[in-house]
Structure formats: C-alpha cells, structure tokens
Amino acid sequence: MASPDGSPTHRPPGLYRLARLFRRLSVVVLVVLLLYLATVGYSAFELARSTPHSGGYSAEFEPNDTVAVTGSLSVTNPGFYSISGFSLALRIQNASGVLLGVLREGPETLAAQATTTFPIALYLPIVPNGAASSLLETDQVLTVGVWANATYAYLFPVSIHFDQNKSWGAPFANFQAEAGTPTDVNGSVVVPLTISFSNDASFADAGNLTVVLRSSTSAPCGQVSFPLNVPSQTLYDQTQNVVLASGCSIAGGSAVTTFSGDGGTIVLPPEAIP
C-alpha cells in the first residue's frame, strides 16, 4: 500500500496501537470528567444563589394536647443535576436545652430545573409537666437545629447543619390566677378570682378558660369559666366570683386552669394559692 505521494506507509505495530488506545481513552475520560465538573460547578453556583423559600407558617392549638406549627419549605434546583436522597431534620430545643419536638422530611429526589415544596408540620405535645408545657406561659428563645443531607450530581454527598434561634411568644404569657379574700354572701362563701396574662403568641386565644379551685387536699371547691377571645399581642385581665362549696377551704390549695378552644383542650400548669 502506498500513500498519495507514492511513499510507502506502515501500519503501526500492535504494541504501539495498544499504547495509543490507552492514551486516547485517558484523554476521552479526562475531557468527559472536565465537562462534567464544569456543568456541576455551574449548577452548584446556581443552586447556591437560589435561596430556599419558607412561607405560610402558623401555630395553633390542636387536639390531643399539642401545639402545631405548620408551613411549607420550597427548594428550587435550577441546575442540570438532580438532588437525590434529600432529607431534612429539625430539632427544637427550649432555652434549657430540653428537646421539644422533632421533624423529619424525605428522603426525596429534587428534580433538576424544578421547585419542590415540602409541607412542614411540627407537633409539640403540651402535657402537664411535659417538656413543652413551658411554651404556654413563658416567652423564650427556641433553638432550631436543622440537618440536611443529600447527594448532588450523583457523586457528591453533601450535609449541612446549622442552628437558628427563634423567638416564641407564649399564648398565656405570665399567666396568673389570683384568688382574693373570701367573703360571706347570703350564706355562701364567695372568692373573687382574677385571671391575667398576655397573649404573646402569633394566634388568638379563642375559647373558654375553666378554672377549678382546689383545696390543699386537691378536693374541688368551686369552678368558674372565662370566655376568651384574646387577639395576638393583647393583655387579658378579668375577675369573676367563685362560689365555694360549703366547708371547703382553698387556703394552701391550687387553681387548675383548662383551656378549651377550637382545636382541643390544654391544661395549664397549676397555680398555687397562698
């Protein structure tokens, strides 16, 4: 065989062709990897520029002695690659470091060039003497720990952790049930009971507040009901007379308050009566 100019041509020997094949393959792999890295870098940059959007958060009383914090979290992935195995965990602690509630979402796959919305629903149990019962009467700063894990662009496992402080306004902040001096009214013992608190929560206290006055031996001496419709960020201060049962003394006893609203029933921490 001859080349167009008439000089003889040689077929490269086998070893030479094998070495050339390896070199060409290495160049192909390198170019593919560089192109992949360039697109990953661009996608990651675009992803970093798109801030996750959280919205529509609200808190309200729910049945089964819970406060529910609900809302949504939208994550936009504008890049070329999906985010697989995306999982989210939130842990809420009070100022003393006591765990109040945990939320877990996922794992989900966030498609490329799409927005994925996660519904958020966190239920904080408000049982008497429970960890979250202080949320009823004490304004405080809660620590929200956020953990997110995912695999980006098939090859890069990523995990992010951060803590955020959130102010919590209590729906019955600085709650007080003060019993006045008992008086004799037409043969019955009557005691004035003053309820005061500040609704520092983001939602209204709407329902009924029932207060049972108990003796030092926890025997019920009398009860009264306060209809409530206290808007957010409003003070409440009302007094009503309670007729005590015959022979029942509340000295050294307690006032046990129960809130009944649309969502359910919540028992507030008892107040001591001097």
Next chain:
Amino acid sequence: MSAPAAPPSAPGPSSVPSLGYRILAGGTRLVPLLVVLVMLPVAALTYLQSRSVNLPVSILTVEVGGVAISVLSTLSYILRPTRAFGPLSVATSSVTIVYLLVLLAQSTYQIAVPNSSATISVGYSLLLDLVLIVPLLTLAAGLVTTVEDLRVPGERLPFDYPP
C-alpha cells in the same frame, strides 16, 4: 517498477525534533501545566485560608504534587524519542496516582462557615475514583511503550514523529 512494501513492523523514516526544540516546546508546555496543577489550586486554597475556612488539603501537598507531576510530564515529553519515555510515563502516572490517593484519603471536606453556626460537609471520593481512571490508563500506556521500546527500539518513532 515500484519499491516493495516494507513489512508492517519495520521502522520507517521519522523526523524527530532536535533536543533544543523539544526543550523549548516542553518548557512552553510546562507553563499551563503549572498554572492548572499548582497556581490555580494554591490560589483557591489561599483564598479560603484568608477567609478562615479550613482547607481540604494542605497547600504544601498541592505544591509538591503539582510540581512533581508537571516536571515529570515535561521530562517525558522532552525524552519521548528515547527509551526513557516509557519509564517516565509510568513514573508520571504513578506519582499522579499517589497524589490522587493522598487527596482521596482526605476526600470529605468539612467547612465551618465563618460568623455562623453552619457547617457544610462535602464528599468527593467518588469523583476522585473516576479521575483515577485517567492515570491508570496512561500507566498502562507507559508500560506498553516500555515493553515496545525494549523489544524493538525506535519502532514507534515513525508514528510518533511522522516524516
């Protein structure tokens, strides 16, 4: 009457550049290698260091690894017409593999974001596993070339440097 065709493995004529030309070309080729393998990574690491972000790998490791790979690659380019080309290719690939394995051992990068409680952890061991394919292929090529040069010295010159 035309000349008989040469046997397939017979070395033909070649036009091997002079040593001076190869040194000049190799030196020119060394510059972008140093930029990509040393200067840009060191600049990026120095930038992170100036922002109080901990580094995924030490600057010294990048400097030593990048310079070693660049110099060996340049040497093998200059000595390509000689029998040292194969062993130098093997050495370049081996150093690259060792360098990537050092990076692989530290392939989970944890960043504490300054002035924030946030920490970010990124793993890139799978990427490095894929990148390792490149020096493994060039290592194989170097070994084959070494064997070829031992068996038939100069056999590849007409194909590496066609007339």
